[in-house]
Amino acid sequence: MSPATSQAIPAPAFTAALAAYDTLRAERLPTALIQGRRDFFGAHAYERADGPGTFHTHWGEHGRPETRTG
Structure with missing residues (x-):
């Protein structure tokens, strides 16, 4: 190479x-980008590496608050 x-x-x-x-x-693996895009376009939620559970970010709101979904 x-x-x-x-x-x-x-x-x-x-x-x-x-x-x-x-x-x-x-x-x-670098899947965070894909999970973030899916959440942005369809509220699919994502998992974080720093702890258990699934989350959704309210992308259109000021400060982009997160909601724990599971």
């Missing part, structure tokens, strides 16, 4: 495979 990158040679299959491997070995 490094030689291709340093020579500015596109290697989309290798970079995709590397990204997939990084995802497999990650301790915590």
Whole structure:
């Protein structure tokens, strides 16, 4: 990967495979963005990493207050 990158040679299959491997070995996946988008567009709620339960953010209100839903 490094030689291709340093020579500015596109290697989309290798970079995709590397990204997939990084995802497999990650301790915590970056799903917070997806959960936040789902909550924003449809009040689906989300889980937080700092404690148990599910929450919904009132995105249109000042200060974006949270409500615990479960």
